[in-house]
Amino acid sequence: MLEIKNLHAKIGDKEILKGLNLTVKAGEVHAIMGPNGTGKSTLASIIAGKEDYEITAGEILFEGKNLLDLSPDERAREGVFLAFQYPVEIPGVSTTNFMKAAVNAKRKHHGQEPIVAKEFLAMMNEKRQLVELDKSYLSRSINEGFSGGEKKRNEIFQMAMLDPKLAILDETDSGLDIDALRIVADGVNKLKSKNNAFLVITHYQRLLNYIVPDFVHIMYDGRVVKTGDKSLALKMEERGYDWIKEEVGV
Amino acid sequence: MSEQDTILGEHISSDYKYGFITDIEQEKAPIGLNEDTVRYISCRKNEPEWMLEWRLTAFRQWLKMKQPEWQNVHFPNIDFQSIIYYAATKKKPQYASLDEVDPELLAVYDKLGLPKEEQKLLAGVAVDFVMDSESVITTFKETLKEKGIIFCAISEAIREYPDLVKQYLGSVVPPRDNYYSALNSAVFSDGSFVFIPKGVRCPMELSTYFRINAQNTGQFERTLIICEDNAYVSYLEGCTAPMRDENQLHAAVVELVAMDNAEIKYSTVQNWYPGDKEGKGGIYNFVTKRGICKGINSKISWTQVETGSAITWKYPSCILKGENSIGEFYSVAVTNNYQQADTGTKMIHIGKNTRSRIVSKGISGGHSQNSYRGLVQVHKTAENAYNFSQCDSLLLGDKCGAHTFPYLEIKNKSAQVEHEATTSKIGEDLLFYCNQRGLSNEEAVDMIVNGYCKEVFKQLPMEFAVEAQKLLSISLEGSVG
Ligand SMILES: Nc1ncnc2c1ncn2[C@@H]1O[C@H](COP(=O)(O)OP(=O)(O)O)[C@@H](O)[C@H]1O
Ligand SMILES: [Mg+2]
Numbered sequence: 001m002l003e004i005k006n007l008h009a010k011i012g013d014k015e016i017l018k019g020l021n022l023t024v025k026a027g028e029v030h031a032i033m034g035p036n037g038t039g040k041s042t043l044a045s046i047i048a049g050k051e052d053y054e055i056t057a058g059e060i061l062f063e064g065k066n067l068l069d070l071s072p073d074e075r076a077r078e079g080v081f082l083a084f085q086y087p088v089e090i091p092g093v094s095t096t097n098f099m100k101a102a103v104n105a106k107r108k109h110h111g112q113e114p115i116v117a118k119e120f121l122a123m124m125n126e127k128r129q130l131v132e133l134d135k136s137y138l139s140r141s142i143n144e145g146f147s148g149g150e151k152k153r154n155e156i157f158q159m160a161m162l163d164p165k166l167a168i169l170d171e172t173d174s175g176l177d178i179d180a181l182r183i184v185a186d187g188v189n190k191l192k193s194k195n196n197a198f199l200v201i202t203h204y205q206r207l208l209n210y211i212v213p214d215f216v217h218i219m220y221d222g223r224v225v226k227t228g229d230k231s232l233a234l235k236m237e238e239r240g241y242d243w244i245k246e247e248v249g250v
Numbered sequence: 251m252s253e254q255d256t257i258l259g260e261h262i263s264s265d266y267k268y269g270f271i272t273d274i275e276q277e278k279a280p281i282g283l284n285e286d287t288v289r290y291i292s293c294r295k296n297e298p299e300w301m302l303e304w305r306l307t308a309f310r311q312w313l314k315m316k317q318p319e320w321q322n323v324h325f326p327n328i329d330f331q332s333i334i335y336y337a338a339t340k341k342k343p344q345y346a347s348l349d350e351v352d353p354e355l356l357a358v359y360d361k362l363g364l365p366k367e368e369q370k371l372l373a374g375v376a377v378d379f380v381m382d383s384e385s386v387i388t389t390f391k392e393t394l395k396e397k398g399i400i401f402c403a404i405s406e407a408i409r410e411y412p413d414l415v416k417q418y419l420g421s422v423v424p425p426r427d428n429y430y431s432a433l434n435s436a437v438f439s440d441g442s443f444v445f446i447p448k449g450v451r452c453p454m455e456l457s458t459y460f461r462i463n464a465q466n467t468g469q470f471e472r473t474l475i476i477c478e479d480n481a482y483v484s485y486l487e488g489c490t491a492p493m494r495d496e497n498q499l500h501a502a503v504v505e506l507v508a509m510d511n512a513e514i515k516y517s518t519v520q521n522w523y524p525g526d527k528e529g530k531g532g533i534y535n536f537v538t539k540r541g542i543c544k545g546i547n548s549k550i551s552w553t554q555v556e557t558g559s560a561i562t563w564k565y566p567s568c569i570l571k572g573e574n575s576i577g578e579f580y581s582v583a584v585t586n587n588y589q590q591a592d593t594g595t596k597m598i599h600i601g602k603n604t605r606s607r608i609v610s611k612g613i614s615g616g617h618s619q620n621s622y623r624g625l626v627q628v629h630k631t632a633e634n635a636y637n638f639s640q641c642d643s644l645l646l647g648d649k650c651g652a653h654t655f656p657y658l659e660i661k662n663k664s665a666q667v668e669h670e671a672t673t674s675k676i677g678e679d680l681l682f683y684c685n686q687r688g689l690s691n692e693e694a695v696d697m698i699v700n701g702y703c704k705e706v707f708k709q710l711p712m713e714f715a716v717e718a719q720k721l722l723s724i725s726l727e728g729s730v731g
Pocket of ligand 1: 011014016034035036037038041042043052
């Protein structure tokens with residue numbers, strides 16, 4: 001589904017990604033761990049199409065297509081979803097209206113008619129329950145006055161509404177208490193299927209107790225330096241990032 | 251005035267009816283402006299003597315006045331002698347069918363979802379007027395009549411209800427108020443008159459739309475709305491479809507009078523031709539709008555959505571004279587390309603416990619300039635006056651400008667005045683967030699701007715609000731790179 005080969009990217013004069021490789025197949029859950037400032041969010045932004053970065057080498061294929069040729073909104077409509085580390089607020093725009101526009105943009109892209117109101121409301125109701133989001137949040141301005149945890153749940157709710165092929169979760173767990181963490185993880189687990197894939201970026205192992213990854217990648221200084229199964233995450237937590245530095249000789 | 255003009259003027263005033271017989275047969279007033287022009291207009295309208303005198307007094311005052319220069323707008327000098335001030339007949343349709351009309355204009359009409367018949371009317375295509383809408387208008391008029399409501403052209407009111415007009419015309423905006431109100435008072439040719447008698451709630455929104463085929467809206471429109479005790483009316487002015495007009499200068503005057511416990515809601519969607527992308531052509535819209543809350547507990551609300559005109563200059567205001575009266579101003583002003591807008595309001599607190607609320611949203615794109623100018627004045631007599639002002643500016647690019655000029659004049663210590671102002675840009679992060687959910691830049695800006703203006707749109711009658719939203723999207727097309 002996603003194939004990243006030798007990706008180099010910089011912002012201004014600063015090289016952030018330095019030859020990153022990653023392959024994700026449908027039905028898989030991949031976790032990316034690594035210390036702060038390693039380029040995890042940068043990777044997520046580049047996959048989603050944020051324009052601040054200059055790609056100096058490498059390629060990203062999504063379902064065989066060159067992802068870098070597509071605009072951010074085209075990528076989204078093709079099925080790439082990013083749950084943001086820091087979701088923004090949009091004053092005066094309710095989650096309901098926002099989602100209606102988003103769902104219809106995707107439908108149009110796939111040659112479908114706009115969604116019927118009744119069907120849309122039913123879908124909203126079903127998906128919000130998945131993340132235990134109260135009905136009242138849907139008519140409020142997006143993220144305005146939401147707590148950290150509510151913002152993250154709103155991201156997962158949006159993900160559920162848009163049913164992406166590839167979902168990237170950028171530190172969705174940070175700032176969440178254990179209950180919220182469980183809610184978010186349950187949501188993800190229910191959405192998991194053999195047709196979609198998840199890329200879960202996290203700083204801590206604890207989320208991976210709930211969302212069990214098929215692969216764990218350790219990222220360091222703009223590269224994936226080690227890949228393993230879920231036990232790698234535990235080892236990481238136990239031994240800390242210094243262990244990785246020694247292990248891979250950086 | 252030249253000597254010849256004076257002589258002519260004297261001659262005419264002695265027996266102007268006779269003097270004008272030949273002119274009356276003509277369709278237009280001769281080009282330029284002098285007392286004869288004023289007489290000509292008054293005569294064409296079959297006005298009584300007192301009305302002519304009123305106009306002439308205004309005209310003489312105008313001659314002594316200077317064009318104001320304090321606004322934050324720039325335009326070449328207007329030559330007032332090169333304008334035709336009156337054309338009797340409706341403009342002849344310019345086109346035989348829609349095929350001949352500028353396709354860009356038609357595309358906009360389609361986006362607004364206007365029916366073909368209406369498109370023809372607006373674009374100046376010959377129409378066979380549909381019987382249907384004629385009968386709608388007739389039913390509408392009957393309903394109003396039963397309630398004792400008067401809703402007619404101002405020229406008709408001058409003839410049919412002279413006492414009401416004499417009592418109120420110029421009572422809120424005196425002709426000498428400013429340069430353009432004096433000009434309007436001298437030469438106004440049309441507009442609406444509304445009178446809601448005691449205790450009557452007007453059962454429907456009154457709209458100039460219902461009069462659109464009765465006469466063309468003139469370039470010097472005059473509107474007078476009176477709500478007696480315990481009466482209510484909601485009035486809609488304008489049209490969401492972009493209106494082309496050969497007249498470059500528009501100078502309307504609107505006066506509202508609310509008596510005890512009366513409420514007037516006045517909503518405007520202004521969408522005159524803004525000029526092309528380089529800023530050529532386009533209408534100058536210099537308007538004086540003012541309402542007086544004369545009675546206790548009365549309320550006047552102005553809501554405006556301004557997207558058109560090359561230059562807009564307008565400050566719908568409230569004089570809060572009656573105790574406990576309320577004035578409100580909700581405004582969205584959008585400028586794009588080379589448009590200039592200097593708009594805002596004045597809230598004049600005179601009575602006790604008067605309250606006012608100002609919500610202004612300015613949105614600028616392209617090379618446009620958008621200024622908010624607002625005055626909150628609390629007189630000595632206005633014990634416990636309260637004002638809240640919220641002025642927000644949204645910039646869509648880096649070549650446009652937003653300016654805020656709030657003025658406060660407080661003469662009573664008990665007054666409470668709150669002012670909040672923000673200036674923001676649609677940030678990259680916000681756009682990217684929307685993009686990431688599948689929305690194009692255009693859709694994203696649309697959504698963000700509409701959210702930004704929500705508080706104002708909420709004030710508009712439902713149907714108008716939906717149209718205003720669409721209009722905003724169209725006005726902002728191409729404003730973000
Ligand atoms: N817009 C930016 N301008 C300059 N440097 C940036 C920008 N965004 C990220 N960086 C730098 O890139 C590096 C990687 O950041 P990031 O991808 O956020 O790391 P992580 O998510 O792994 O903590 C950091 O050193 C950060 O300071
Ligand atoms: Mg990060």
